[in-house]
Amino acid sequence: MDNTLGEFLRSRRAAIQPEDVGLPPYGRRRVPGLRREEVAQLAGVSVDYYIRLEQGRGKNVSDAVLDAVARVLRLDATEHAHLLALARPAHGTAPAPAPAHGGVRPGVQLLLDRMADCPAMVLDHRMNVLAWNALGDALHGFAAEPLRRNMPRLVFLDPQAPELFPDWAAVAADTVSYLRLGAGRHPDDAALTALVGELSLGSEAFRRLWADHLVREKTYGVKRINHPVAGELRLSYETLALPGEPSRTLVAYTAPPGSPSADRLALLASWSAPPRGVRP
Known part of the structure; x- marks a missing residue:
């Protein structure tokens, strides 16, 4: 199943180093960036909840949680808006088919x-x-x-x-x-x-x-x-x-x-x- 939201979160998590958010870089890390547990702690949510979010199972996730995750992952305004769009896909609003040359007003x-x-x-x-x-x-x-x-x-x-x-x-x-x-x-x-x-x-x-x-x-x-x-x-x-x-x-x-x-x-x-x- 498609889980673009989880892939996006993992890619942004991998780009943040522990020292970037005030955490000591202790322990050997199997993957680059922050661990899921660290993102959850810094965002003020349970580890289980954040894992479900990365798995695409964070149904009805609140703006407050998404804002907190965006802050921890240091998302800019465009990335933050992208996170909101992935978490709440606008189903049923596909744009009209693209016309050929001359298809503008x-x-x-x-x-x-x-x-x-x-x-x-x-x-x-x-x-x-x-x-x-x-x-x-x-x-x-x-x-x-x-x-x-x-x-x-x-x-x-x-x-x-x-x-x-x-x-x-x-x-x-x-x-x-x-x-x-x-x-x-x-x-x-x-x-x-x-x-x-x-x-x-x-x-x-x-x-x-x-x-x-x-x-x-x-x-x-x-x-x-x-x-x-x-x-x-x-x-x-x-x-x-x-x-x-x-x-x-x-x-x-x-x-x-x-x-x-x-x-x-x-x-x-x-x-x-x-x-x-x-x-x-």
Whole structure:
């Protein structure tokens, strides 16, 4: 039986050393991190209760207990929310199926198209690329390469991905952390479960990262992209939740004015612009 909650708790428990929480590091430990008895003691619950929680049998666990466990395991805000989602799965609330390109509101697509100087796209919680603008297509090739319309497939199943992303290891870890977060929020999403299975079969790196149970919001940052025509681009990205559609986000890339990346992005924009008199 699936016990993602227990796997998550064990992974976070293994990351905390006794001295991190004021305990003496006495005795030889068979596994790294805190023992279950130590977590229970520090959280103020019985050992039996905490063991049942790790076994996925903590039915109707209180907020107070989950908050105490989160404090002991030093979970950040995203991890804490993930713990709550795993402990109280929102069954019956699976999101609508992801549409193909053009499946966003007309106003959202118009907004993307108006962002002519910025590569931009809309992602769902499965990291499907639902829509994009011309420069976003020029950067990633969504129209020509259907595989690239799902970012995890691009990162883990496209053999060109390590060349496309010079910081591939970091990109891979961020991708899995965000996908793991989506899986916790949408436990009944069969399409997401199938995607995880496909990636697990196709990539040993994905299997290893998925087993780490790391979760992270994808909010903002910097990504290096080695474009086959424009060369290496160092781009900042911002991720914005769409109003009324919390499982969909708009991701936009920018480069500092006057930087080499800005110049290369401008060249890419000029190459991808349609001829005059031709609608994009």
